Amino acid sequence: MRIAAIILTLLVCLPLHYAWKAARARSPWPRRFLGAVGRIAGMKVEVRGTPLPSHVLYAANHLSWLDIMLIAGASGAAFVSRDDVERWPVIGWLAGLNDTVFVDRSDRRAVHGQAQTLRGALARGQPVALFPEGTTDGGTSILPFRASLFESLFPPLPGIRVQPVAIDYGAAATDIAWVGKESAGANVRRVLSRHGTVPVILDFRPPLDPAAAPDRKALAQAARSEILSVLHPSEAAADRL
Template sequence: MATAEAAPALIRFAVRAAAIFGALLVCVPLHYLWPLLGRRSPWPRRFLGMVGRIAGMRVRVRGTPLTSHVLFAANHLSWLDIMLVAGASGAAFVSRDDVARWPVFGWLARLNDTVFVDRSDRRAVQGQVDTLRAALAGGQPVALFPEGTTEGGTGLLPFRASLFSALFPPLPGVRVQPVAIDYGAPGSEIAWTDSEAAGANARRILSRRGTVPVTLHFLAPLDPGALGGRKAVAAAARAEIEAVLRPSAAGADRL
């Protein structure tokens, strides 16, 4: 029985992996062609969105993502989160520096203007903050996962206020837009924790049967200046996301 089940899973993995490779072959030449036409390349982000769809994710967007001068703050379950949010919003990401060393995806992350954060080197923090501030001030949509990890699974861990340091002193016109990523019931199967190797998780997701409806909730933007500090921004963004993902718990917290 196990062998009979393994064969279709292997076929699904092979077909999806081939489709991702095919999308890469299409998007990479177009990425390098676009600057020759005097235009900013949308192809890294489009490719990331394609990967999410090939992996079986079917995205529905609720709310309107801001298009510039915005820091998206989203909950974090899986590497798929990057594909889905980038595909829907065109955002670059703030990511752990080790992602830069991942095969293929590290290269794609660099093409997508990812801001890599080395949390082990405190001396580099100010330079990273300055890089993020420059991106935001220039209008680049940027996204981050304030939990800093996927270890929370379908739960919602505390948001790290330090990740919002680049917002202060406040930048003119820059807003924080919370994003609630809702995989529904399959979320427990999608979630990726440190107990599972990256390659094993990718194989499992790409071998999965069927599709997963995912809702991206782009919530009301927050004004960092009006909130007054990074801790207040982190708390407000988390509360907005929790109100969507766990409405009963969020309501109880307000009582």
């Protein structure tokens, strides 16, 4: 039933999206579709804090493919994703509709060009989100943030901020997390087969100014500390010692 509802929602949103694009207007329909998918999947979102509307790079912890739906629905952000997702059937096409920035993390020679692509999107005012852990394998723990993913912010662009986002699935986090060797299809089936709703908190933390950080490593650590302060306060306190 949930899969049918998602397909029906897509069929409604897709022609409206192309109509907006034909009129050369910024389309709200990817955001509305992704937010609807999160609700159809049973996620009941509470937003805390205020998402910056533009010129912002959201940095969030990463547990599930649902993270994309929830952040996009709350903020309208495009995403930074590994390049192989672009080749996934249907998913890669849908990601492209939402202006996803695809990066090849295995090719060091391509990193600079990809950083410039992301830098250009931020300079145009497009809100962009990334998951600096680079994987969901940490589960409910928060892995170190990859400083290389913040390269696009150095040298700092005027007016650009980094806003950490703590995603809290509460008691359902362990069950929802996509870890280990579970396939994408198996995880989607398992999550969509859950009964009832899951309360989820999206906590948009105070923005960070990249110009105030000495380098990208310090910026990555500061963003991670903000998220730890919400989800794992004792670990955040230990990091500050």
